[in-house]
Amino acid sequence: MAYHDSSLHAAFTALADPTRRDLFEAIAARPCSVAALAANRPISRPAVSQHLKVLREARLVKAEPQGTKRIYSLDTAGLQAIRSYLDQFWTDALGAYSAEVHRRISET
Amino acid sequence: MAYHDSSLHAAFTALADPTRRDLFEAIAARPCSVAALAANRPISRPAVSQHLKVLREARLVKAEPQGTKRIYSLDTAGLQAIRSYLDQFWTDALGAYSAEVHRRISET
DNA sequence: AATCATGGTAAGCCATGACTAACGGTAAGT
DNA sequence: ACTTACCGTTAGTCATGGCTTACCATGATT
Numbered sequence: 001m002a003y004h005d006s007s008l009h010a011a012f013t014a015l016a017d018p019t020r021r022d023l024f025e026a027i028a029a030r031p032c033s034v035a036a037l038a039a040n041r042p043i044s045r046p047a048v049s050q051h052l053k054v055l056r057e058a059r060l061v062k063a064e065p066q067g068t069k070r071i072y073s074l075d076t077a078g079l080q081a082i083r084s085y086l087d088q089f090w091t092d093a094l095g096a097y098s099a100e101v102h103r104r105i106s107e108t
Numbered sequence: 109m110a111y112h113d114s115s116l117h118a119a120f121t122a123l124a125d126p127t128r129r130d131l132f133e134a135i136a137a138r139p140c141s142v143a144a145l146a147a148n149r150p151i152s153r154p155a156v157s158q159h160l161k162v163l164r165e166a167r168l169v170k171a172e173p174q175g176t177k178r179i180y181s182l183d184t185a186g187l188q189a190i191r192s193y194l195d196q197f198w199t200d201a202l203g204a205y206s207a208e209v210h211r212r213i214s215e216t
Numbered sequence: 217a218a219t220c221a222t223g224g225t226a227a228g229c230c231a232t233g234a235c236t237a238a239c240g241g242t243a244a245g246t
Numbered sequence: 247a248c249t250t251a252c253c254g255t256t257a258g259t260c261a262t263g264g265c266t267t268a269c270c271a272t273g274a275t276t
Binding site (some may be wrong): 033 | 220222223224225235
């Protein structure tokens with residue numbers, strides 16, 4: 001897992017934007033439609049849609065069509081990419097525990 | 109720990125750039141001077157210096173003056189900021205283990 | 217079928233950021 | 247003291263990315 005890994009890059013890039021972190025947290029708290037996400041925010045609906053595309057490609061969220069609506073919910077694959085990457089920089093005693101977490105996650 | 113947290117933003121922004129991830133990994137593998145980092149890379153020394161400033165402000169690396177040289181090494185504070193943030197999105201069985209890791213890390 | 221609701225896409229504008237060249241500043245060597 | 251080595255900063259250029267407006271496609275409703 002090196003610095004040029006594309007899925008890792010997508011995940012970091014996606015979460016580097018405050019608006020996308022906001023949307024990501026909202027979706028993590030409760031699955032949501034695009035219109036609902038745009039309703040309480042100062043940006044337009046197309047802007048939200050573009051951000052969701054970035055989050056989707058980073059596998060941080062996933063969309064499920066439901067009628068004309070699309071319900072967005074969390075996708076842990078992107079989170080896992082970042083977590084695995086960060087784990088390699090943990091050493092000594094901490095490394096042992098993070099490795100255990102990583103092992104348990106891999107089981108699911 | 110919300111989406112507008114400034115130290116979190118700094119860490120994500122710093123690692124969103126491939127060149128900075130490259131430098132970060134090199135420093136993590138072995139503490140290094142600025143000139144040494146620039147030597148094997150296609151970018152100029154000032155560019156490396158600017159990237160290191162971003163990594164420093166994100167508390168991902170730290171610099172220690174040694175004569176005219178400055179030796180850069182890993183700073184885990186920035187990593188911890190991201191890790192803590194990601195942990196809140198882990199739930200159920202996984203949440204228990206990540207919480208345990210978080211507790212052990214806090215002890216150090 | 218006609219309309220409405222929902223949301224993805226395209227074009228264009230503007231702000232941010234990554235890079236180089238040039239400069240300045242400090243520590244070591246002769 | 248002068249030179250050399252090492253590094254941070256500034257000014258300026260160019261590319262990238264986020265935003266809005268406008269448009270198009272699809273599913274539900276009457």
